[in-house]
Amino acid sequence: MTRRASPWAWLWLLIGALYFFVPLFATAQFSLKAKKDVLSFAAYQNVLGSPAFFQSFVFSFRTALLTIVISALLIVPTAYWVNLRLPRLRPVIEFLTLLPIVVPAVVLVFALIRTYNRTPLTDSRAGTYILLTGAYVMLSFPYMYRAIDTGLRSINARTLTEAAQSLGAGWGTVLFRVIFPNIYISLLSGAFITFAIVMGEFTIASLLSQPAFGPYMNLLSSSKVYEPSALAILSFGLTWLAIGLLQVFSRRLPGRAQIVGTK
Amino acid sequence: MAQTIGAETDLPTATPRTAFRLSWAWLGVVPFFAFVIAFLFYPALSIVVQTFLDQGRNPTLQNIRDLNQPFIISSYLYTIELSAVTALIGGALGFLLAYAITLGHLPVWIRSSILTFSGVASNFAGIPLAFAFIATVGVQGLITQSLKSIGISIYPRFSLYSFWGLAITYIYFQIPLMVLIMAPALDALKQEWREAAENLGATSAQYWRHIALPILLPALLGTTALLFGNAFGAQATAFALTGGGAQSSVVTILIGAQLNSDALSNPGLGNALAFGMIVIMTITIGLYSVMRRMAERWLQ
Amino acid sequence: MAFLDLSNIRKSFAQSTAVENFNLEVERGEFISFLGPSGCGKTTTLRMVAGFETPTSGTIKINGVDVTNMPPNQRQVGMVFQSYALFPNMTVAGNIGFGLKVKRQSESAIKARVDEMLKIIHMSEFGGRYPYQMSGGQQQRVALARALAIQPQVLLLDEPLSALDAKIRISLRNEIRAIQRQLGITTIYVTHDQEEALSLSDRVVVMSNGRIEQIGTPFEVYNFPTTRFVASFVGTLNVLSADVADASGKIRIDGQDIQAAKSVANTVTGSSITVALRPEVLSLNGHNTPGAINHLTGTVDDVMFLGPTMRVRVRLKDQSFQFDEFNNPQVPPPQPGQQVTVSFPPEACLLLADT
Numbered sequence: 001m002t003r004r005a006s007p008w009a010w011l012w013l014l015i016g017a018l019y020f021f022v023p024l025f026a027t028a029q030f031s032l033k034a035k036k037d038v039l040s041f042a043a044y045q046n047v048l049g050s051p052a053f054f055q056s057f058v059f060s061f062r063t064a065l066l067t068i069v070i071s072a073l074l075i076v077p078t079a080y081w082v083n084l085r086l087p088r089l090r091p092v093i094e095f096l097t098l099l100p101i102v103v104p105a106v107v108l109v110f111a112l113i114r115t116y117n118r119t120p121l122t123d124s125r126a127g128t129y130i131l132l133t134g135a136y137v138m139l140s141f142p143y144m145y146r147a148i149d150t151g152l153r154s155i156n157a158r159t160l161t162e163a164a165q166s167l168g169a170g171w172g173t174v175l176f177r178v179i180f181p182n183i184y185i186s187l188l189s190g191a192f193i194t195f196a197i198v199m200g201e202f203t204i205a206s207l208l209s210q211p212a213f214g215p216y217m218n219l220l221s222s223s224k225v226y227e228p229s230a231l232a233i234l235s236f237g238l239t240w241l242a243i244g245l246l247q248v249f250s251r252r253l254p255g256r257a258q259i260v261g262t263k
Numbered sequence: 264m265a266q267t268i269g270a271e272t273d274l275p276t277a278t279p280r281t282a283f284r285l286s287w288a289w290l291g292v293v294p295f296f297a298f299v300i301a302f303l304f305y306p307a308l309s310i311v312v313q314t315f316l317d318q319g320r321n322p323t324l325q326n327i328r329d330l331n332q333p334f335i336i337s338s339y340l341y342t343i344e345l346s347a348v349t350a351l352i353g354g355a356l357g358f359l360l361a362y363a364i365t366l367g368h369l370p371v372w373i374r375s376s377i378l379t380f381s382g383v384a385s386n387f388a389g390i391p392l393a394f395a396f397i398a399t400v401g402v403q404g405l406i407t408q409s410l411k412s413i414g415i416s417i418y419p420r421f422s423l424y425s426f427w428g429l430a431i432t433y434i435y436f437q438i439p440l441m442v443l444i445m446a447p448a449l450d451a452l453k454q455e456w457r458e459a460a461e462n463l464g465a466t467s468a469q470y471w472r473h474i475a476l477p478i479l480l481p482a483l484l485g486t487t488a489l490l491f492g493n494a495f496g497a498q499a500t501a502f503a504l505t506g507g508g509a510q511s512s513v514v515t516i517l518i519g520a521q522l523n524s525d526a527l528s529n530p531g532l533g534n535a536l537a538f539g540m541i542v543i544m545t546i547t548i549g550l551y552s553v554m555r556r557m558a559e560r561w562l563q
Numbered sequence: 564m565a566f567l568d569l570s571n572i573r574k575s576f577a578q579s580t581a582v583e584n585f586n587l588e589v590e591r592g593e594f595i596s597f598l599g600p601s602g603c604g605k606t607t608t609l610r611m612v613a614g615f616e617t618p619t620s621g622t623i624k625i626n627g628v629d630v631t632n633m634p635p636n637q638r639q640v641g642m643v644f645q646s647y648a649l650f651p652n653m654t655v656a657g658n659i660g661f662g663l664k665v666k667r668q669s670e671s672a673i674k675a676r677v678d679e680m681l682k683i684i685h686m687s688e689f690g691g692r693y694p695y696q697m698s699g700g701q702q703q704r705v706a707l708a709r710a711l712a713i714q715p716q717v718l719l720l721d722e723p724l725s726a727l728d729a730k731i732r733i734s735l736r737n738e739i740r741a742i743q744r745q746l747g748i749t750t751i752y753v754t755h756d757q758e759e760a761l762s763l764s765d766r767v768v769v770m771s772n773g774r775i776e777q778i779g780t781p782f783e784v785y786n787f788p789t790t791r792f793v794a795s796f797v798g799t800l801n802v803l804s805a806d807v808a809d810a811s812g813k814i815r816i817d818g819q820d821i822q823a824a825k826s827v828a829n830t831v832t833g834s835s836i837t838v839a840l841r842p843e844v845l846s847l848n849g850h851n852t853p854g855a856i857n858h859l860t861g862t863v864d865d866v867m868f869l870g871p872t873m874r875v876r877v878r879l880k881d882q883s884f885q886f887d888e889f890n891n892p893q894v895p896p897p898q899p900g901q902q903v904t905v906s907f908p909p910e911a912c913l914l915l916a917d918t
Contacts, residue, residue: 020438078292107540134301138299185326207522221393232395464665
């Protein structure tokens, strides 16, 4: 069987590569033009030095961590019990996994605001923050669940639990010394996707008037010319870091990582 | 004697023990369900219900009828067209790229780099993506300027803030999504099917026409549906490019606008808009779901 | 002239040579097996006949036509794969008729041929089924029908039964042979299961490490192996080390003298040599057959009851061997620890070159 690549393959690769890289290149080039006639990192310096950047970044970063923690606390037990004892719930969960895609971000935030209107949830800072985090947990749920579920299935959690129990392990030992060490990689992969989603999210944050990174980026575009491009490159770099690390970790996992985020 | 006693004592303990275990399991999943209900299911359901209620909580179809305004209809049509176009073009290019890296016999490192990049690119959307395309094909963009320098002026016929401007920006995250889903589907095409087909006398074209494409069809259709939904639900990118102004044409922006002009506009209208969106997304994702199940059945 | 002629076939990859010095002539209608362990090159050679691999050197001729460089879709050979490789999007009828559809035959001709093939494999009611609705054995029969529908010059089967249950394997292999005989089609069958190869073939090609070890009928290959590999791969074999006692063929195994039928040429008295003995030629002293002048005495290590026979393992000083006894309900089996003597004729000794 000949192993030479077909010329068509190279053509499609070229088209794809161009489509992917030209905008990145253009953005990078644009971002270096802050100083007239000279390539410099001035735009980056402005962005990274601005307190607004720092505050919004930290805000989103903290929210991302909180989202990951809540998500994990909710989903890990659920996935574990579904795998172990409640296989009948599986179709229900599969259906729920599709819900966040059926209800896009803007509809979700619209529904949240309308439904909880005139409750403390929409009237106070803290309340809207709860809504924000709750919405983010919902956004991340399909990916988190799939990552953890795949991990549990690949290690055959049920058989492992039974084996451990037959050797005399109690529930604590089973959960912390048998199950968790084997799925923490799946957890990490779910965490990285969640992180990327939350950091880049705009729709929900802006409609809930939160001082997040997304709205900050948008705000900048109305006042500055070159800084938005620098931000775009930084944001891309951040996403690359998150997803890249995810790929590194999930290479140790079966199943593939699917990533869909803010549009 | 001891055995009989054992048998008798076994029975009563068995039932409460299993019942107890079951209840622990249910307890484990209740917080999760409560959360989903509170933050997704109940609000969404509430909106659907409210769509059919008026201010006085009486059932009505007026909200739906209010959708029948020219700018709303045109917005839906515009969004549908945009989603369809980007799903088809992005899907086609994505499929060809997925083909190239799986069956194209390219060097191995290319496949993993493209897949990793697709993972990043499909998530690189919203505001930063809009910025990137402004820098590329905006008025001061790299391509715009390069073309101008050789005498081709794409403006004002083309505008990044018009239909095709939005489309090519959307396609940037549609292509990688297609690649991510179709690459494994193409991998699942067994080498032996191709060999068996050749063995029976088929040419490459006949193999694709009679075997490979029919096998891939459910995955192709399903993923295209997913891409459609993906574009239909997008808001941030369009917002960044069009500024969310009143003349913006994407339904998602209209819904967002409803939240900001609450006191003035018809609250029922927002519900109806959201409802319309949910309906369209349900059909789309339903189609995707059905296709995926069919694909799995064949490729087991 | 041979119908299928493989001449000086050699296939090498970057780091290794998969097949070397392969020469074979197959008559029309013959059933040939390629038998050997994994990695011996049998599948590679088959794939070269099919056209999925090109030989590095050498020629392949089918019915006088040189097909060495011909693409697989022009060769008119039918292939049955280990994993069935049925097209999942087509029914059984669609699969079987595919080769004919590709040749643009008329619908009625295709239907007639498909019905004919379904009858041959005894699956006439299965025409509308899809592969995922059938068992492994059924899928493989459809795969066979699909390969035969195009009336190939040569039929190639690549370990077709490996993925199936033991019982199905036996019934299906007989079915394959019956169909092959009925159609008179030249066939090459690749397997690592020597029972399959021996029971089905007209001739067996035993391979190891990319080379042919021996070609012969099943009777020849089993009873008169020419190399140590063939002797140990085909059937069970006791392999014992011995010393040459004298030039007349007398050898010494663990201190006991044995007379072989042939003298060993070019050996020095006292040098070591290998003796091979099939378990079925050894018999317990109680069943003395004339001519069984050799005796070996040892202690019973283990007795395995196999149903129709018993396999007894006996320990000599440093080595052990196995022999088979028929299961006779009237005679109690030997017990571990018991002293036994087995006898065998000089012709049963296979003196082998140590490779």
